[in-house]
Amino acid sequence: MEVITKIDEMRTRVLSVKDRKRSIGFVPTMGALHNGHLSLMRRAREENDELVVSIYLNPTQFDKNDDFENYPRQLDKDIEIIRNENADAVFTPCTEEMYPDGFCTHVTQDKLTDALCGRVRPGHFNGVTTIVTKLFNIIEPDRAYFGQKDYQQCAVIKRLVTDMNMDVDIQVCPTVREEDGLAFSSRNKRLNPEERQNALCIYGSLLKAGDMFASDIRETKEIIEEMISIIKKTKHTKIDYISIVNANTLEDLSSINGKALVAVAIWIGNTRLIDNIILE
Ligand code: PAF
Numbered sequence: 001m002e003v004i005t006k007i008d009e010m011r012t013r014v015l016s017v018k019d020r021k022r023s024i025g026f027v028p029t030m031g032a033l034h035n036g037h038l039s040l041m042r043r044a045r046e047e048n049d050e051l052v053v054s055i056y057l058n059p060t061q062f063d064k065n066d067d068f069e070n071y072p073r074q075l076d077k078d079i080e081i082i083r084n085e086n087a088d089a090v091f092t093p094c095t096e097e098m099y100p101d102g103f104c105t106h107v108t109q110d111k112l113t114d115a116l117c118g119r120v121r122p123g124h125f126n127g128v129t130t131i132v133t134k135l136f137n138i139i140e141p142d143r144a145y146f147g148q149k150d151y152q153q154c155a156v157i158k159r160l161v162t163d164m165n166m167d168v169d170i171q172v173c174p175t176v177r178e179e180d181g182l183a184f185s186s187r188n189k190r191l192n193p194e195e196r197q198n199a200l201c202i203y204g205s206l207l208k209a210g211d212m213f214a215s216d217i218r219e220t221k222e223i224i225e226e227m228i229s230i231i232k233k234t235k236h237t238k239i240d241y242i243s244i245v246n247a248n249t250l251e252d253l254s255s256i257n258g259k260a261l262v263a264v265a266i267w268i269g270n271t272r273l274i275d276n277i278i279l280e
Helices: 007-019 034-047 065-070 075-084 116-120 125-138 148-163 186-190 192-199 200-214 220-233
Strands: 002-004 026-027 052-055 089-091 143-148 169-173 237-246 258-266 271-279
Touching: 002 007, 002 192, 007 026, 007 089, 007 125, 026 034, 026 125, 034 052, 034 075, 034 143, 034 169, 034 200, 052 075, 052 125, 089 125, 116 125, 116 148, 116 169, 116 258, 125 148, 143 148, 148 169, 148 258, 148 271, 186 271, 200 220, 200 237, 200 258, 200 271, 220 237, 220 258
Parallel strands: 002 089, 026 052, 026 143, 052 089, 143 169
Antiparallel strands: 237 258, 258 271
């Protein structure tokens, strides 16, 4: 496996892979890899000739400096994990490489970024669309893999690729959960044992929404109220948002009569976690 830190070297490798008519499966990450990332890498490994993984903790998508500072970092361990998944290359550029002096072009998107996390994390999705555009331009993947846990990110990136005529197929893979239901997330590494236990209220509230939907309750207000009460019963939690939206447009729904996304962002102590389920 090649460990590449320079854009020029990555491009040279990509050119030679393309010359040999080999397909590229790409898994972009910010490191602190977990089982969710492993599932993306395994899918990409299966479906493509080459597997390329990037590790780049992108500063421009963090709306809070302390979130960026405290984001878990474990580069050497991550490279070993990726090597074990039989990847062909890992791209780990530094920030001078990705945002050199004079950098002043950004990719922005309306509408889908106005909802959910976009509403509470100003600038976050502009950081994502900009870095993903750059990574796609450098790596030229045939397919790129993202997790459903970041549902809004997946929707935004699918729209980006459509609107900008990018020739890459976006694959959304199911959320991977721990045995007790907590979705894998790099930020879980920041939870202390009590917070880890408290975090179970997140999936608990989503399961409740699923149960209510299964018993034919369609009014979102009623479902959200139940979810709020589950979170509020759990110590040291704060609700960032609990929303039920149209799964395509991400617009708020008053009642569910098509494919709906139940999405939550909850603070567990000082750690903000997101999760979601689809109801249809
Ligand atoms: O999902 C992530 O880890 C990041 O948002 C991504 C897609 C790697 C862009 O920095």
